Every structure is written in C-alpha cells, then in structure tokens.
Amino acid sequence: MDISYILNELGEDRSQYFNAVAPPIIQTSNFAFRKVDDMGKAFEDEMSGYLYSRGINPTVDILRAKLAALDGAEDALVFNSGAAAIFAAVLANVKSGDHIVSVKQPYTWAQRMFDVILPRFGVTTTYIDGTQVSNFAEAIRPNTSVIYLESPNSWTYAIQDLRAVATMAREKNIVTICDNSYCTPLYQRPVEMGIDISLQSATKYIGGHSDTVAGVISGSKSMMKKIFDSEYLNIGSGIQPFNAWLLIRGLRTLPARLEQSAQTTRKVVDYLKTHPKVETVIFPLDPGFPQYELAKSQMSGASGLLTIIYKAQERKEIVQFCEALKHIMMAVSWGGHESLVIPRCASIKEKDFNPAKKEHRMVRLYIGLESADYLIKDLEQAFLAG
Numbered sequence: 293m294d295i296s297y298i299l300n301e302l303g304e305d306r307s308q309y310f311n312a313v314a315p316p317i318i319q320t321s322n323f324a325f326r327k328v329d330d331m332g333k334a335f336e337d338e339m340s341g342y343l344y345s346r347g348i349n350p351t352v353d354i355l356r357a358k359l360a361a362l363d364g365a366e367d368a369l370v371f372n373s374g375a376a377a378i379f380a381a382v383l384a385n386v387k388s389g390d391h392i393v394s395v396k397q398p399y400t401w402a403q404r405m406f407d408v409i410l411p412r413f414g415v416t417t418t419y420i421d422g423t424q425v426s427n428f429a430e431a432i433r434p435n436t437s438v439i440y441l442e443s444p445n446s447w448t449y450a451i452q453d454l455r456a457v458a459t460m461a462r463e464k465n466i467v468t469i470c471d472n473s474y475c476t477p478l479y480q481r482p483v484e485m486g487i488d489i490s491l492q493s494a495t496k497y498i499g500g501h502s503d504t505v506a507g508v509i510s511g512s513k514s515m516m517k518k519i520f521d522s523e524y525l526n527i528g529s530g531i532q533p534f535n536a537w538l539l540i541r542g543l544r545t546l547p548a549r550l551e552q553s554a555q556t557t558r559k560v561v562d563y564l565k566t567h568p569k570v571e572t573v574i575f576p577l578d579p580g581f582p583q584y585e586l587a588k589s590q591m592s593g594a595s596g597l598l599t600i601i602y603k604a605q606e607r608k609e610i611v612q613f614c615e616a617l618k619h620i621m622m623a624v625s626w627g628g629h630e631s632l633v634i635p636r637c638a639s640i641k642e643k644d645f646n647p648a649k650k651e652h653r654m655v656r657l658y659i660g661l662e663s664a665d666y667l668i669k670d671l672e673q674a675f676l677a678g
Contacts, residue, residue: 293361295478299543303357317537318350339520347525351533355540359498362477364484365510367517369524370531370539374473374493375401377507380523381489385438385467388414393431394440395422395452399471402440422452423583428460441470441487443590446626447599447636447656449474449576451583454590458486478550479593483511496627497595500542500549504535549629552661553596559664560657560671564600569613569675571653572601596659597626602678604653607637607645613678614655619662619670626658631667633657 293302309316323342325331334343342348352370360368371377382405386392394406396419406417420427422441432439439461443452454470461468470482473493482490492498494506509519524530531539557575564573565580573580575598576587587594602610614622620631636654637645646652659667 295362295547298358298361299546302361303354315351315354315537315540317533318345319533320349321345338525339517345533346528346530347520349530349533349536351540352531352536355531355536355543358540358543359477359494359508360510363490363510364477364481365490366513368508368510369516369520370494370536371507371509371524371529372531372535373505373529374399374491374495374507376527376529377491377493377509378402378469378471379405380519380527380529381469381491381509382410382438382440384519384523385469386410386415387437389435390415390437391433391435392417392438392440393428393436394419395442395445395450396420397445397447398440398442399446402442402471406440421450422457423450425453425456425460428457432460432464432466436464436466439466439468441468441482442474443470443472443480443482444474444576444587444594445471446474446597447651447654449574449581449597449599451576451586451590453586454482454485454487458488461488462486474597475591475594476546476550478547479595480591485590488512488515493625493627494539495625497546497550498539498542498627500545500628501538502625502628502630504538506531506535506539549661550593550595553659554593556662556664556667557594557596557598557659560659560667561598563664563668563671564598567675569603569678570600571603572650574599574601596631597656598659599654599656601650602653602655604678605647607640607642607652609678610635610637610653610655613674616674616677617670618673620657620667620674629661631658631660631662 334341338347356368418431420431441452468487469489470487471491472482476497489509489511491509494508561575564570577594604610614635620633623632634656
C-alpha cells in the first residue's frame with residue numbers, strides 16, 4: 293500500500309462529513325441507536341461498531357487504520373500513553389506463574405511493570421543482553437509466555453535480531469512484543485519480521501509537535517481483539533478523539549519530518565565525532581556502531597536520536613555543557629520539532645558520579661527540525677562552557 297495513500301486517504305470517507313479535507317473530531321462520549329437489536333449487537337461486541345467512546349470512536353478509527361497499514365499489520369489500538377500501551381500488551385499475554393524474557397534496562401515503565409506490579413501476581417522476569425540471540429534461548433523456560441524487545445533502545449541503541457527472535461519464539465508459542473519507538477514504521481516494521489505486537493510511543497514522531505501523549509500497538513486482528521475485549525476496555529486507557537485528531541495531523545508530515553531530522557542528524561554526528569570533548573558517538577546507522585550491519589538489515593533509516601559519551605572527570609562539566617545550551621532544550625522524550633538534550637547524570641548525585649562508568653557520562657541528543665549549522669553553533673559554544 294502506497295504511503296501517500298495511507299497518510300492522506302486511508303480510513304477517510306470525506307463524503308460522510310461534508311467533503312471536509314480534514315476529518316472532523318467526533319467529540320462524543322456516546323452513540324445513539326434506532327433499534328434495540330442494533331444496540332444488542334454493540335453490547336455483544338464493542339469492537340464491531342460505535343457504542344461508547346471508551347472503546348471505538350470514528351476519529352480514532354481513522355487513525356487506527358493508518359497506523360496498522362504503516363506497520364504492515366492487520367489492526368491497531370491507540371492508547372493515551374506509551375506506558376498504557378505497554379501495560380495492556382504485556383498484561384493481556386501473561387497469567388499467574390508465567391515468565392517473561394526482557395532485554396535489560398527496558399523503558400522505565402516497562403521495567404516498573406516487570407519488577408513491581410507483575411511479581412504481585414506470580415509473574416517473573418529475566419533480563420538479558422539482547423544483542424546475542426543465544427541469550428534468549430538460554431533464558432527461555434517452559435513457562436515463558438512473553439519476550440519483550442526494544443530495538444533500538446533509547447540510550448545505547450542496542451538492537452535485537454528481530455527475525456531470529458521471532459522465529460525462535462513462534463516455535464515455542466511465545467508472544468513477542470517489540471518497542472519500535474526509535475524507528476517508527478517508516479524505518480522499521482517488526483510485524484513483517486515476525487514480531488507479534490509492534491509497539492510505539494506516538495507521543496514522539498507520530499505526533500511530531502510535542503503537544504499530545506499517546507501509544508500504539510499493532511498486530512493481527514485476533515491479538516488486537518483479545519487486548520481490546522479485556523485490557524483496553526477494562527483499564528479505560530484508550531485515546532481521546534481530540535488527541536487522535538492531533539496524531540492524524542502529525543502523520544501527514546511524518547516522512548518529511550523524519551527525512552529532515554535524519555539529514556541534520558548525519559551532519560551533527562559527523563561534527564561530534566571530531567570534537568575533542570566527545571569520547572564516543574553512539575548512533576545505530578554510523579559505521580562505527582557495533583551492530584551496524586544488523587541495523588542496516590532491519591532498519592531502512594534512523595532519525596534524530598543519538599548519544600555522546602562526554603569526556604569529563606566531574607559531573608559539573610556535563611552540567612555546565614547542558615545548561616550552556618541556548619537553543620537545544622533540556623527535556624525528556626523526542627520526536628518533536630525542537631531539539632532536546634538529556635544528561636544521564638541528571639539522575640546521579642554528585643557523590644555517586646563515577647567518570648570510569650561510561651553510562652554516567654552519557655548525554656542524549658535529539659535532533660529536531662532546525663538547521664544543522666544552527667545546532668552545531670549552539671553545541672560548540674556549550675562545549676566551550678563545559
């Protein structure tokens with residue numbers, strides 16, 4: 293399916309809403325029926341029609357159709373945050389006594405679920421270095437029900453061999469879930485590589501304007517129906533129509549924004565690799581990246597997220613650098629129009645800072661839509677301060 297068709301037409305029936313170019317926001321909680329039997333059918337299967345916007349809503353449906361098509365999936369569900377999407381995807385596929393294999397140091401709220409919430413119900417998790425396929429095979433137990441992946445992750449950009457892990461999991465009837473927030477479906481399509489559930493924070497590139505929070509999961513119709521009928525409806529974490537409309541708007545410009553960010557990132561990476569205060573630049577499509585060949589085989593591109601290891605002996609050097617930036621804002625997340633920075637040492641006390649630990653000296657940069665020269669000038673003056 294052509295991406296231009298997906299972004300501009302799929303799911304949109306303009307004749308149904310006065311031929312408006314932009315779809316309306318169906319800002320309603322409820323839907324009326326003329327016939328009792330029609331209402332009865334909606335009660336039996338809320339996914340089959342419009343009953344209550346906690347479940348299905350026309351504006352949200354347009355977005356679902358587009359996101360599923362982008363992922364090469366049969367269906368998609370949209371949540372009010374990435375954390376909610378993770379929670380539902382995992383919870384729907386575990387029961388008391390089950391075991392999960394997860395890549396080490398996953399997204400904060402995924403790990404909180406694995407470490408704090410699920411153990412209360414007898415579900416355990418084993419964390420592994422996902423860069424080696426053999427580690428998955430060694431960690432799988434007879435009661436393993438889920439393998440949780442992030443490829444790439446959002447600090448070191450460690451990658452898993454998605455095809456190999458998916459094949460291994462299918463043979464053992466284990467559900468695979470992959471966080472694809474870094475790449476978006478434009479640069480990587482886990483479902484087409486055999487992954488059961490592709491997950492992403494739509495807050496980031498899908499929204500693209502830093503004005504809404506959302507999460508997406510996509511996969512087979514049966515898997516989405518399973519999650520919709522239980523976790524999605526019961527937790528009540530579906531996205532609201534206005535936020536769905538903002539994401540539809542964001543999708544219109546997604547390819548252009550990703551390409552602009554990618555071109556600028558390449559120039560910034562080249563600049564940083566030669567800077568005397570930068571020990572290492574970590575970026576998955578840089579030839580120096582340890583998993584570069586695997587990245588090329590799975591990813592058709594990479595956009596704006598990279599990490600530098602700052603040459604510093606003291607925490608205050610990194611602090612001075614980050615606080616000296618004039619145009620690159622210090623904030624979490626990524627994927628919007630604005631460039632951002634976040635130092636790993638923000639969560640490390642001065643007394644605990646150890647320059648021998650490279651992760652203590654990591655600084656993550658997100659490259660937005662500004663020009664490369666504009667950002668490089670800002671980085672240069674900040675390096676002088678640090």
